[in-house]
Amino acid sequence: MDKILRQALLYDFYGELLTEHQKSIYEDFVLNDYSLSEIGEDRKISRQGVYDIIKRCDKLLNGYEEKLxxxxxxxxxxxQVAKIHELASEILKAEGAPDEATEYLRQIENISNGILEEM
Amino acid sequence: MDKILRQALLYDFYGELLTEHQKSIYEDFVLNDYSLSEIGEDRKISRQGVYDIIKRCDKLLNGYEEKLxxxxxxxxxxxQVAKIHELASEILKAEGAPDEATEYLRQIENISNGILEEM
Structure with a gap:
């Protein structure tokens, strides 16, 4: 997995366990795509200082994932839910699905879609 | 939700963030159903001491859930996955499901069942 995507996912799950200061810097780097220098300028910390904080956050977030x-x-x-969604769509696309099943299949499609959107 | 069930669920998700000592005592209380006195005797700590550790664990675990x-x-x-499983089973039980759909529906049943067992 792409490093930034992994960082964003870890942050999405465990970010609330970081301090406000850590969150703000990590978000600027991972989600808002600012450079170390830009992040440092705003907060009057050195580029190296910002780098250290991001490394520390990476370590904390990866530590939570290793444990949980x-x-x-x-x-x-x-x-797996995406697979269910795909299967339900395939059946619906195929000809000959009986009407009583169609309604249930649409429900399966909707529910699986809902789960995917929440996740 | 039943208090013990909730404690067991929270422990299942966040238990690895407790210390080994906390885990051992919390498990004996929540999962193994030992009394405070029994847990204390084994470890030479007072009933009150055990109680305090369990309360502390409850607070930590609930704190993680409040954040995450x-x-x-x-x-x-x-x-929602249970609902999908139920719907797929209903369609399969009904008469008239065409053969090409039956195979897909069985897959939906199996996948949703797999998700439920893992969760």
Whole structure:
């Protein structure tokens, strides 16, 4: 997985366990795509200082994932729900699905879609 | 939700963030159903001491949930996957499902069942 995407995912799951200061800097770097220098200028800290804080956040977030594995679990569940969504859509696309099943299949499509949007 | 069930769920999600000592005592109380006195005897700590550790663990685990809401998210997703499983089973039970759909529906049943077992 792309490093920034992984950082964003870890932040999405465990970010609330960081301090406000850490969150603000990590967000600017990972989500808002600012450079170390830009982040440092705004806050009057050195580029190296910003770098150290981001490394520290990476370490904390990865530590939570190593202990809890919740990102991994969510990604696996998400993949499986996507498969369900795909299967339901395939059946609906095929001819000959009986009317009583169609309504249920649309519900399966909607529910799986809802889960994917929340995740 | 039943208090012990909630404690067990919170422990299942965030237990790895407790110390080994806290985990061992919390497990004996919540999962193994030992009394405060029994837990204290084994470890040569007072009943009150055990009680304080359990309260401390409750507070930590609830604090993680207040920040991360992962138990809540998982429970909601689980409920929705259970609904998908039920719908797929209903269609399969009904007469007239065409053969090409049956295979896909069985896959939906299996995948949703797999997700529920993992969660």
């Amino acid at each position: 594995h919740l990102v991994q679990k969510f990604l696996m569940a998400k993949e | 809401h992962l138990v809540q998210k998982f429970l909601m997703a689980k409920e």
